[in-house]
Amino acid sequence: MEKKVFIKTFGCQMNEYDSNRIYDSISKIGYNKSEDQNNVDCYILNTCHIRDKAKEKVFHEIGRVKKIYRGKTKPVVVVAGCVAQAENQEVLNRDPYVDIVIGPQSYHKINDILKTYVNKKKIEETEFDSVSKFRYYDGIENKNNSVSAYLTIQEGCDKFCHFCVVPYTRGPEYSRPFNQIINEAEQLVKNGVKEITLLGQNVNAYYYKENSKLYKLSDLIAYLEKFNEIKRIRYTTSHPKDMTEDLIECYKNNKKLMPFVHLPIQSGSDRILKLMNRKHKVKDYLDVYFKIKKLNPDVEFSSDFIIGYPGETEKDFSDTMALLEKVRFVNSFSFIFSPRPGTTAANLKIINREIAKKRLAIIQEKLFKNQIELNKSMENKNIEVLVENKMLGQNKLFGRNKYLSSVIFESNENIIGNLVDVKIINSNQNTLFGEIRKKMKAA
Numbered sequence: 001m002e003k004k005v006f007i008k009t010f011g012c013q014m015n016e017y018d019s020n021r022i023y024d025s026i027s028k029i030g031y032n033k034s035e036d037q038n039n040v041d042c043y044i045l046n047t048c049h050i051r052d053k054a055k056e057k058v059f060h061e062i063g064r065v066k067k068i069y070r071g072k073t074k075p076v077v078v079v080a081g082c083v084a085q086a087e088n089q090e091v092l093n094r095d096p097y098v099d100i101v102i103g104p105q106s107y108h109k110i111n112d113i114l115k116t117y118v119n120k121k122k123i124e125e126t127e128f129d130s131v132s133k134f135r136y137y138d139g140i141e142n143k144n145n146s147v148s149a150y151l152t153i154q155e156g157c158d159k160f161c162h163f164c165v166v167p168y169t170r171g172p173e174y175s176r177p178f179n180q181i182i183n184e185a186e187q188l189v190k191n192g193v194k195e196i197t198l199l200g201q202n203v204n205a206y207y208y209k210e211n212s213k214l215y216k217l218s219d220l221i222a223y224l225e226k227f228n229e230i231k232r233i234r235y236t237t238s239h240p241k242d243m244t245e246d247l248i249e250c251y252k253n254n255k256k257l258m259p260f261v262h263l264p265i266q267s268g269s270d271r272i273l274k275l276m277n278r279k280h281k282v283k284d285y286l287d288v289y290f291k292i293k294k295l296n297p298d299v300e301f302s303s304d305f306i307i308g309y310p311g312e313t314e315k316d317f318s319d320t321m322a323l324l325e326k327v328r329f330v331n332s333f334s335f336i337f338s339p340r341p342g343t344t345a346a347n348l349k350i351i352n353r354e355i356a357k358k359r360l361a362i363i364q365e366k367l368f369k370n371q372i373e374l375n376k377s378m379e380n381k382n383i384e385v386l387v388e389n390k391m392l393g394q395n396k397l398f399g400r401n402k403y404l405s406s407v408i409f410e411s412n413e414n415i416i417g418n419l420v421d422v423k424i425i426n427s428n429q430n431t432l433f434g435e436i437r438k439k440m441k442a443a
Contacts, residue, residue, distance in 0.1 A: 011048020308356025
């Protein structure tokens with residue numbers, strides 16, 4: 001019998017990819033995707049555990065679902081993702097409204113779980129089994145037909161940064177077989193996808209060996225570039241330690257690889273980086289930055305910064321600000337440190353919150369200024385935009401430029417999926433506004 005399912009996705013791009021693959025999987029057992037969360041048979045929360053109060057946000061969301069279905073037939077409520085992995089028993093014990101808890105490495109079991117689920121019998125599935133999961137999903141068609149799509153190539157982390165929960169929620173580093181990735185990419189191309197973003201917790205740690213042949217991220221990029229239908233290639237998120245020479249060379253040789261590198265450094269202080277167990281120094285990061293800029297001056301960088309990490313002094317923060325004078329980061333993310341349960345840093349003494357807030361305001365002012373200046377520099381210029389969709393209820397189209405910036409412009413033409421030439425008229429911190437000049441490359 002046909003049933004309806006709604007998935008609410010929190011957090012990173014990998015969760016978005018996972019949610020789409022869950023839809024693909026459970027459609028095989030009669031669950032159809034619904035955009036209406038108010039009338040479904042199964043309600044899935046795909047959770048993230050990276051930021052502050054992640055667990056409480058989940059329970060708040062469960063409370064909201066309860067209100068929606070008060071007086072209605074209760075759906076099967078599933079908590080999936082990283083909160084499910086890290087807090088599995090607490091989630092089940094704390095709120096009886098939750099029926100199933102399933103971690104991100106057990107999604108290949110979700111069909112069997114839903115088929116055999118019996119009311120009032122709680123289910124918890126949080127084993128680490130990346131191999132079985134990807135082998136299972138390799139046999140299920142990826143139906144994503146958006147212009148820009150994510151493709152997971154690597155999961156997990158062996159770095160054990162002291163602030164990060166990923167090794168505990170996603171497990172050790174695992175690289176998917178090369179051919180498995182290419183097969184999925186081919187399916188996305190058939191669906192009409194024009195841009196592929198390769199995903200991994202440490203995407204540039206991708207390392208797969210088969211029959212004495214070694215495949216790395218640079219090999220994937222080179223192979224994807226052969227597809228005429230693919231117009232753009234991106235990857236995220238990277239670790240400075242894994243920015244190898246072959247990957248750096250891609251910014252010279254691969255024309256479809258976008259000139260935008262998201263490379264988190266977290267702090268500009270070597271002392272703090274050591275306390276974080278980041279396994280690199282500021283010099284190592286700058287070496288990568290200047291090598292890429294020398295090969296391709298058009299490349300821009302974004303980063304992540306944790307402000308107020310335990311033990312951070314004024315000198316440490318000054319070192320971070322000094323780094324911002326050497327590197328013009330764009331579209332970066334910055335947050336005040338928040339302890340994640342189970343991590344080494346969770347047991348450290350937190351610095352004064354007001355001091356951390358002041359430092360965050362200072363660094364964000366600088367980062368936002370960089371973003372505004374970059375967008376301002378594009379005004380009165382023609383830029384290449386990949387058109388992704390039409391904005392709801394408006395005669396406007398939405399796309400992105402090579403630096404992942406949002407671009408909005410008016411057009412009556414059916415040009416979704418095309419690369420077009422747009423003249424930028426004005427801008428703000430987050431968005432460029434323009435008018436179409438001409439279509440550049442057919443879809």
